[in-house]
Amino acid sequence: MKILKLMLCLLMLNVASHASLVSKSNPMLRETMKYQDSCGNNWILIIHFEDQGNETANNNERASHYGDLIDGLEQKCADTPT
Amino acid sequence: MYRKISVSFSILLLSLTTAFGQAADVISSTYRYHVSFVNNGKTVVDDICQLDVSKNQSYFYSLGNEDRKKKITEAFLKAQQTGSVATLTSKDYKKNIYRYSTIKNYKSKQVIISERVSSQQLAIIQDTLSSKGWVISKEKKTINNMVCYEAQLKKGDVTTTAWFTTSIPLQEGPFYYYGLPGLIVSLKNNLGWEAQLESSSDKTNKGKIIKIPRYTLVSEKQLEKAKKNAKALADQGIYSNGDKVEKAQN
Numbered sequence: 416m417k418i419l420k421l422m423l424c425l426l427m428l429n430v431a432s433h434a435s436l437v438s439k440s441n442p443m444l445r446e447t448m449k450y451q452d453s454c455g456n457n458w459i460l461i462i463h464f465e466d467q468g469n470e471t472a473n474n475n476e477r478a479s480h481y482g483d484l485i486d487g488l489e490q491k492c493a494d495t496p497t
Numbered sequence: 498m499y500r501k502i503s504v505s506f507s508i509l510l511l512s513l514t515t516a517f518g519q520a521a522d523v524i525s526s527t528y529r530y531h532v533s534f535v536n537n538g539k540t541v542v543d544d545i546c547q548l549d550v551s552k553n554q555s556y557f558y559s560l561g562n563e564d565r566k567k568k569i570t571e572a573f574l575k576a577q578q579t580g581s582v583a584t585l586t587s588k589d590y591k592k593n594i595y596r597y598s599t600i601k602n603y604k605s606k607q608v609i610i611s612e613r614v615s616s617q618q619l620a621i622i623q624d625t626l627s628s629k630g631w632v633i634s635k636e637k638k639t640i641n642n643m644v645c646y647e648a649q650l651k652k653g654d655v656t657t658t659a660w661f662t663t664s665i666p667l668q669e670g671p672f673y674y675y676g677l678p679g680l681i682v683s684l685k686n687n688l689g690w691e692a693q694l695e696s697s698s699d700k701t702n703k704g705k706i707i708k709i710p711r712y713t714l715v716s717e718k719q720l721e722k723a724k725k726n727a728k729a730l731a732d733q734g735i736y737s738n739g740d741k742v743e744k745a746q747n
Contacts, residue, residue, distance in 0.1 A: 478566035
């Protein structure tokens with residue numbers, strides 16, 4: 416009976432962790448990149464994101480954050496009259 | 498005896514749920530489309546998008562965006578190796594990408610459109626999967642060596658003309674389009690969106706699991722509000738999480 420209860424607890428924990436019900440606080444990472452936009456302006460881009468715990472997820476998160484900033488810069492550049 | 502049975506049953510239950518869950522999301526076929534959007538003579542989107550299809554769902558997303566991610570990761574790897582700051586120029590960075598991704602869930606019959614707003618992946622339920630509204634005409638032509646049939650869909654002010662082939666018997670297509678008796682090979686609507694099938698069933702993707710980034714489901718109103726707020730803040734140079742851009746000395 417005890418084993419069955421233990422298995423049930425493990426199963427519930429597994430479900431909870433998949434559904435992000437178990438809160439985890441990971442350290443924040445700060446990274447810097449230089450970017451030259453289409454108008455020839457040079458920028459320093461600084462981002463902060465939560466450490467995702469693995470390299471692939473961190474690469475994704477980093478790229479998404481920089482993507483947001485670069486899109487903003489390129490939009491401004493496109494809107495600037497030449 | 499009882500202990501043995503309960504342990505075996507639990508292990509069996511866990512392995513069955515894992516195996517069935519994954520098998521249903523294994524990519525059975527993959528299609529690539531050239532996607533474009535021209536607004537007032539200006540090319541806004543010019544990208545290659547991929548449609549991954551599994552038993553349970555399909556996922557349509559930008560490959561240009563994947564290329565962007567790769568370029569940024571490469572810049573960081575290079576910087577780590579040389580001990581310098583990662584550097585990228587606009588020439589290395591793909592523009593005019595398709596900014597949305599579409600998930601068609603065959604079980605819940607929902608079409609979910611997801612996009613990134615202010616460091617968050619937000620999504621709305623765009624539609625339900627249905628064949629309703631399509632009018633198939635007698636017109637046919639050959640595209641990519643496949644016999645294709647013409648169909649039209651009118652939804653509000655948007656008229657879409659699609660060419661589909663029954664030689665690929667999937668009710669699938671680019672964007673949120675669904676419900677024809679064969680894969681959509683070519684598509685055009687009066688808003689300026691176009692999609693042309695470039696390749697199908699990429700073997701390198703077969704057997705892989707569909708990977709859909711986590712998203713938060715919101716209402717259309719909430720999405721519009723989030724986009725408006727993000728734009729207003731970005732115009733002032735304020736980004737989420739304290740991210741910022743600083744002008745560097747040339």
